[in-house]
Amino acid sequence: MSPKTLYDKIWDAHVVDQSDDGTCLLYIDRHLVHEVTSPQAFEGLRMSNRKVRAPEKTIAVPDHNVPTTGDRDAKIENEESRIQVEALDKNARDFGLNYYPVNDIRQGIVHVVGPENGWTLPGMTVVCGDSHTATHGAFGSLAHGIGTSEVEHVLATQTLIQKKSKNMKVEITGKLRPGVTAKDITLSVIGRTGTAGGTGYVIEYCGEAIRDLSMEGRMTVCNMAIEGGARAGLIAPDEKTFDYVKGRTHAPKGAQWEAAMNWWKTLFSDDDAHWDKVITIKGEDIAPVVTWGTSPEDVLPITGVVPAPEDFKGGKIEAARRSIEYMGLTPGQKLSDIEIDTVFIGSCTNGRIEDLRAAAEILKGKKIKAGLRAMVVPGSGLVRAQAEEEGIAQVFKDAGFEWRLAGCSMCLAMNPDQLAEGERCASTSNRNFEGRQGYKGRTHLVSPAMAAAAALTGRLTDVRDMMTETA
Amino acid sequence: MEKFEKLSGIAAPMPLVNIDTDMIIPKVFLKTIKRSGLGVNLFDEMRYDRQGNEIPDFVLNKPAYREAQILVAGDNFGCGSSREHAPWALADFGIKVVISTSFADIFFNNCFKNGMLPIVLPPEQVEVLMKDAEKGANARMEIDLEAQTVTASDGEVFHFEIDPFRKHCLLEGLDDIGLTLEKGAAIDTFEASASQARPWV
């Protein structure tokens, strides 16, 4: 048998039908659904009198629109948001889907909820009408975002029409330095490849630094594969993966667990598998980074300075000029001199328990800069409950953070959590696009530890300085 | 779905690179539960000021481009969020074709599901077409899907590649779901054997 990559193996196990031109019908094991990208798909089903083919493999949860304050049993005030969430309620119940309504403790960001409840397992195909579906690749599952027409297609047929992508290997060798996290890895890779560098590829992340990451860290890395343009990001499952999965509500049990493990242990790229592109980065070369512009590729070590448009080539010169103006920065300005108004810790990139622990570690016994707005939005109700149990919630509250209910929140500001015009935010989310966190809001992407450090000083800050302080 | 065969129309130039789907249709407009009506909010934050007045400098507000059906754009068009509201908004405005050196994967897929044609051409050719688009309303471009060509206003012809299956679906206006449901038996067979091999799924 010819050697295969992990991606090849998962792909081959899911091909239902292949046409002469290579177009495949791929079977989908898990379909995650949220309220923003699904209403038109369900409307389409109803109009053509179609059913959901596999409701037991379909999981729905509202996350983008839900308020993160107040009473979860109360009606959502914003009418359009309410209609969208109510539409998901109705669709989930009418079509018999697995559903976590707003007032269920298991509700949260769809990409946190899936793994947490054991829906996401190694070797699966996972899709969702959401680009950050790439997150689930951390389990060695082929996971990617789809559009609403494709959501309807999967609902109706449990398959997707796909062409195979190319294989890219991103290897992070050796160890990370202190203060450097999964977020810094993933941002640094995008800084290197650009936001289109992964277009047409599925990326497998490997190497010692990746192996060393927890499952949470691996999810952070895969989450942003899409920001590098890749269809999906993958990490081969190992003991950490199996340990994480074991015992979760929807994970296999007993004899089925044994059978699953037998297959899961074959899920790795063969030694001599073919790669269409390989990128190798030394772990020790990665620094804590921040973004300075309005594209996730605008990444620099926190020790750097704001670049000048002339530092770039081609169309990027104009884009950089526009970014620097939008962000209200001056070329040459030290990144660590940039003052912020807001800190947001949360999102499907960094809203998991380990992320909250990392931030709390920096904040313990300290107060945030006076006048700063700082909020923590746990990725799910379960994460929230765990953080409360561990005493982390109290650390945040004592430091001056708002302790919110689960949802997407200020990651995309579809709910009331938004930046005002010109406000500047150190954010653990994944997109720094113009207006992403509010009209004319300015976003700097950072790791949870860096966000906590920024909250203490009121400016973008090298977390390593704080670490020597506390040591 | 409507068939796509030929198009002769005005092309608007948008040389900016990395135009993301948040720019194409900001999230405040994602709260709809319909597919239609998004055209007025296409590129909303670039197109209108806070009071809702048109920003005259924005390309689609210029008299020459108000009826544009083609967009010639910078690299990596449609990156970011998977929202299909982006192609819906473009289509609702009247844009049927986007030409660029590269597209983000999900946006690219989404276009075909909505009878739209994203065309990838090499940088030199996109540059020529960008200049052509800058000539305004008198410079009409022609797109011929069957022949896989873009003809600039001066008659220069550029050939583009397209996946044969997607071309066929666009030309015939075929609905993917209908096509896949015809393969119902193959899906049944796959499901039966997969539930033997991986019963935990």
Ligand code: SF4
């Ligand atoms: S947290 Fe942000 S990126 Fe993640 S699903 Fe929600 S809106 Fe999308």
